[in-house]
Amino acid sequence: MSAISREDVVHLAHLAHIEMSDAELDKMTGELDAIVGAIASVSEVAASDVPATSHPIPLTNVLREDTVGQTLSIEEVLLNAPDSDSDRFKVPAILDGE
Amino acid sequence: MNELIKLSATELAAKLRAGEATSVQAVQAHLDRIAEVDGALNAFLHVNAEEALAVAAEVDAIRAAGGAQAEALHPLAGVPIAIKDLIVTKGQPTTAASKMLEGWMSPYDATVIEKIRAAKLPMLGKTNLDEFAMGSSTEHSAYGVTRNPWNLNRIPGGSGGGSAAAVASFEAPLALGTDTGGSIRQPGAVTGTVGVKPTYGAVSRYGAIAMASSLDQIGPVSRTVLDSAYLQELIGGHDPKDSTSLPNPLEGLVAAAESGATGDIKGLRIGVIKELTGEGYQEGVQARFNESLELLKAAGAEIVEVSCPNFKYALGAYYLIMPSEVSSNLAKFDGVRYGHRVLPEESPMTIERVMGSTRAAGFGDEVKRRIILGTYALSAGYYDAYYGSAQKVRTLIQRDFEAAFEQADVLVSPTAPTVAFELGANDNDPLAMYLNDVATIPANLAGVPGITVPGGLSENLPVGIQFLAPAYEDARLYRAGAALETLLEKQWGHSLISQAPAIDTASIAQEA
Numbered sequence A: 001m002s003a004i005s006r007e008d009v010v011h012l013a014h015l016a017h018i019e020m021s022d023a024e025l026d027k028m029t030g031e032l033d034a035i036v037g038a039i040a041s042v043s044e045v046a047a048s049d050v051p052a053t054s055h056p057i058p059l060t061n062v063l064r065e066d067t068v069g070q071t072l073s074i075e076e077v078l079l080n081a082p083d084s085d086s087d088r089f090k091v092p093a094i095l096d097g098e
Numbered sequence B: 001m002n003e004l005i006k007l008s009a010t011e012l013a014a015k016l017r018a019g020e021a022t023s024v025q026a027v028q029a030h031l032d033r034i035a036e037v038d039g040a041l042n043a044f045l046h047v048n049a050e051e052a053l054a055v056a057a058e059v060d061a062i063r064a065a066g067g068a069q070a071e072a073l074h075p076l077a078g079v080p081i082a083i084k085d086l087i088v089t090k091g092q093p094t095t096a097a098s099k100m101l102e103g104w105m106s107p108y109d110a111t112v113i114e115k116i117r118a119a120k121l122p123m124l125g126k127t128n129l130d131e132f133a134m135g136s137s138t139e140h141s142a143y144g145v146t147r148n149p150w151n152l153n154r155i156p157g158g159s160g161g162g163s164a165a166a167v168a169s170f171e172a173p174l175a176l177g178t179d180t181g182g183s184i185r186q187p188g189a190v191t192g193t194v195g196v197k198p199t200y201g202a203v204s205r206y207g208a209i210a211m212a213s214s215l216d217q218i219g220p221v222s223r224t225v226l227d228s229a230y231l232q233e234l235i236g237g238h239d240p241k242d243s244t245s246l247p248n249p250l251e252g253l254v255a256a257a258e259s260g261a262t263g264d265i266k267g268l269r270i271g272v273i274k275e276l277t278g279e280g281y282q283e284g285v286q287a288r289f290n291e292s293l294e295l296l297k298a299a300g301a302e303i304v305e306v307s308c309p310n311f312k313y314a315l316g317a318y319y320l321i322m323p324s325e326v327s328s329n330l331a332k333f334d335g336v337r338y339g340h341r342v343l344p345e346e347s348p349m350t351i352e353r354v355m356g357s358t359r360a361a362g363f364g365d366e367v368k369r370r371i372i373l374g375t376y377a378l379s380a381g382y383y384d385a386y387y388g389s390a391q392k393v394r395t396l397i398q399r400d401f402e403a404a405f406e407q408a409d410v411l412v413s414p415t416a417p418t419v420a421f422e423l424g425a426n427d428n429d430p431l432a433m434y435l436n437d438v439a440t441i442p443a444n445l446a447g448v449p450g451i452t453v454p455g456g457l458s459e460n461l462p463v464g465i466q467f468l469a470p471a472y473e474d475a476r477l478y479r480a481g482a483a484l485e486t487l488l489e490k491q492w493g494h495s496l497i498s499q500a501p502a503i504d505t506a507s508i509a510q511e512a
Helices: A006-015 A022-039 A074-078 B009-018 B023-041 B049-065 B067-071 B111-118 B161-168 B185-191 B225-235 B253-260 B283-298 B309-332 B351-362 B365-377 B384-407 B430-437 B441-446 B474-492 B505-511
Strands: B044-047 B081-084 B123-127 B174-178 B194-197 B218-222 B269-273 B302-306 B410-414 B450-458 B461-468
Touching: A006 A022, A006 B365, A022 B309, A022 B365, A022 B430, B009 B023, B009 B049, B009 B225, B023 B044, B023 B049, B023 B123, B023 B505, B044 B161, B049 B067, B049 B123, B081 B111, B081 B161, B111 B225, B123 B161, B161 B174, B161 B185, B161 B218, B174 B225, B185 B194, B185 B450, B185 B461, B194 B225, B194 B474, B218 B225, B225 B253, B225 B450, B225 B474, B253 B474, B269 B283, B269 B384, B283 B302, B283 B410, B283 B450, B283 B461, B283 B474, B302 B384, B309 B365, B309 B384, B309 B430, B309 B441, B365 B384, B384 B410, B384 B441, B410 B474, B450 B474, B461 B474
Parallel strands: B081 B123, B081 B174, B269 B302, B269 B410
Antiparallel strands: B044 B123, B174 B218, B194 B218, B194 B450, B410 B461, B450 B461
């Protein structure tokens, strides 16, 4: 039984905001299924008494001095923007207004 | 070939200090070399000639004037360096080898770049990599593959194939890399160069475009162990801009490399990781590895076998944790504030659809694969089985290291299971590509440091030997690495890199 179906990949691509062609979806489904099959073995040893590690060298209470650091000018911030208008990023419509 | 480019960074620095050459001459010699061979190699995505020469001229002027300012120069001042194009730089484009960031100009410098500027190392340019550092061959770059200087039909490793190829081909004496699962060490192994992944947090990640934040680490790339030690001391240390940065700098790295270079390693306990030898490792790789062990033993090291039984789950854990972090880190590429924007072919032109078409056009296949895999691993219903389990494996791998380091001061393994494979060999098999990192991934999962040093040739291609040390004990790597380097070079009568064939620039020009 395959772990990942084509419908799963359609859903995941939607969640990840990546448009995919039919051919891409087919290819990705096969590849992901093979990869997940190969890596699913981690659950074999993940017993309930083993604590999870999210960070290799945990540091706690990391705080910096409460001083003004490096800041960017509006020109620098907008330098790489695909679209901008009077000192602001210009964004496509959020809702479909048609 | 200009003699200046054959020198190690340390040797070149000594010549500059002694006034036997100028930094401008050194930078120009490397720029000439880039002009000569990079058409064939494609190690550089951007060459920063003007600024590099200006910085070199500044160093030369300070030296010529003498006095306190000349005295205060960093030991590596005037020695040129190449920068992996995942690290952001003012004044030069940073692309991460992705269409998504084509032509992107960072408004700020990474902390390591600030340190390089302060020490006045001229930056030669930005080197090629797998897109967003995702790959083991530099074939996933949006700007063409980089070729291995030892054989132009072979991969230079990845993701830092550009930095490794630049250093191996004498285009640069030093380079910066980043290592998330082996991206400094595996390219070092297959190009016959030295590369170090420092302890997690020893070098600031501020300004390294994040792939998997709990695994990424910036580190040095060079032709000698001593050069990497100097470079790590330069770029290391606490950085308030990186909340995972270690509070204290790691010291004594250069001293450790110098001590190792005497070849004296009496009493050093070296643990051979049982799980990272034998099956899956090419015969030639295994043979060079065994020879290195014999040399180390003859020099007085105590060789012990250690077992890390959970390492067999490392690859699986890595390919769950890394894509999960990738899916989150790369969410910021949405075509709004910076980078590529691609409008959908048909209306409605809503932001959601613009994002979808932007990310479809801006990301390559491997990046998409990892984002989708990470989105899957983190989704409701699968989180505990995949991401949660992988985090537990991470704990088990740390415990394996702890137990192994009770029996040994450093651990050793081949850096990569094979020599450089042919370009295109793994095009249709992402899983086979992932196996290249089987020996390097455990260090990233546990946060411990690792080094690769050249261990000889198999099929006329370099083999790398990897040492691993406990967290914070990077100095041990430099001692063991320098010792092996010295012992091997004494046996061969030359360095490995001096045996690299001339680069046949004509062959690639004809193909193109």
